[in-house]
Amino acid sequence: MTESAAHTPLVILGSARSDGNTQQCLTKVLAEIPHTVVDLRDYSVATYDYLHEYPAEDQFLHLTDLMLSHPVIVFATPVYWYSMSGRMKNFFDRLTDLVEEPHKKLGRRMAGKHVFMLATGYDEEWAEGFEVPFRRTAEYFDMHYEGSFYHSSEQPFPTEAARQFAQRINQYCQSPQ
Ligand SMILES: Cc1cc2nc3c(=O)[nH]c(=O)nc-3n(C[C@H](O)[C@H](O)[C@H](O)COP(=O)(O)O)c2cc1C
Structure with missing residues (x-):
């Protein structure tokens, strides 16, 4: 999928490998739904800096633009040490930039997603x-948290739960409000 596919869910993938369990699970769950994947491994996202001094190659604002152009955002992460992956956490830390100047306006535009x-x-x-x-x-960004899906590699794939999860995602892509 290309980055420009608006009105599709934007998936932000935070795995340490691009073709790992999380990506494969994602592909199964969203098989019937056109979607756009941002694999954080492909982007340069510096660690959060209080002074907002980032290297020229930093792409966080580009990823912000992508989030703003999609009505639905799916965060996809493996469980690493009982928590989200470090790559995903780094991305979450950078969301801080969107509640501080000079990018507060961008943060406000996340509301309603x-x-x-x-x-x-x-x-x-x-x-x-x-x-x-x-x-x-x-909730902090006034977005609507709509739910989650979990698959353990030691368990059979939960087909019905996956179908319901995908259906719910699709519903908000058809009628974002
Ligand atoms: C660094 C690391 C830490 C992990 N910690 C956990 C954990 O705390 N709980 C768990 O259920 N699985 C844990 N796992 C297993 C992964 O969550 C699981 O294999 C996952 O599906 C890997 O997805 P990936 O291929 O996208 O990385 C860990 C794996 C790694 C590499």
Whole structure:
């Protein structure tokens, strides 16, 4: 999918490998839904800096533009040490730039978007609190946190849960409000 496919979900993939379990799970879940994947491995996103001094090659604002052009955002991450991946957490830290000047206006434009989360792990369930940063961050930006999907590599693929999750994502792409 190209980056310009608006009115499709934007998936932000935070795995340490581009063709790993999370990507494969994502492909299964969204098989019937046109979508755009941003693989964070392909982008330069510096760690958060209080002074907002970032290297010229930093692409966080480009990724912000992409988020702003899609009604639905799906954060896809493996569980690494009971939490989101470090790459995804780095991206979340950078969201701080959108609540500070000079980019506060961009942050306000995140309001109303629909946010989903997909995770893969080894354990049967994710650890307590795993979902909290996704839900609370969405709420902080006045986005709507719409739910999550988890697949353990040790369990059969939950086909029905995947179908329902995809259907819910699709619903917000058809009628974003
Ligand atoms: C650094 C690292 C830490 C992990 N920590 C956990 C964990 O805390 N809980 C869990 O269920 N699985 C854990 N796993 C297993 C991965 O979550 C699981 O294999 C996942 O599907 C990998 O997705 P990926 O191929 O996209 O990286 C860990 C794997 C790695 C590489």
